[in-house]
Amino acid sequence: MANDRLRAAIDAAGLTIEQVSVGVEVDPKTVERWVYSDARRPHRTTRLRVAQLLRVEETHLWPADRRPSAAPAVAELVHLYPTRSAVPFTLWSELIRGAVEAVDVLVFSGQFLVEQHDLLPVIRAKAAEGVRFRLAVGDHSSPAVVQRAAEEGTAGGLEGRVQLMRRYLHDVAHLPGVEVRAHGTILYNSIYRFDGQALINGHAFGSLAGQNPTLHIRKVPDGTIWEHYMRSFERVWDLARPETAER
Incomplete structure (x- = not known):
């Protein structure tokens, strides 16, 4: 390893x-x-x-x-970045392009994944290879998104970015193995899971997502941090509404 x-x-x-x-x-x-x-x-x-x-x-x-089992909580933490913006571009690229089994994303917008990391061609190529994608984005009309926009001082801006991301993902939502859902839950953490590694971007009141600390974690036997955040993703996923993929 x-x-x-x-x-x-x-x-x-x-x-x-x-x-x-x-x-x-x-x-x-x-x-x-x-x-x-x-x-x-x-x-x-x-x-x-x-x-x-x-x-x-x-x-x-x-x-x-x-041995991971000797101290799973320590073994799970790969690195703590002071902000999401401090996460190296090369790490995002390695994680996105290195996925061979599953990618799970929980965000309100996540627009940077498409515009900075060219996510859509990666989804198309990897979905054809059997990689599963589950992408949960915000519902721009939900109270949680509207409130978040007001709290971070971007009233109207966040809603627009969410709509733009949903429009981007509309182009790949029809692909086998790709599912896009919209949610209106409070976004306590943005979650980016790539196979056995994940980036967890916590959120603080009044701060933009890129300004908040980000954990890089990996799945290890008996680890609790990984399971904690993956359970959170599944709860939101179960509540989220599937997007239509009309062509």
């Missing part, structure tokens, strides 16, 4: 594998092996140099006990 924490920390620091290798004076292929195999770890002196370079704790990158 890849060392997702190390990869996330490198991305968060704005560095490349080559730059890390220069910083700790090892071959780039050695750093690649650390990233793509959790079983490969450097000597402690080198681990400390890597941690110092990336400005994180060494034990976060390489926990003393690597």
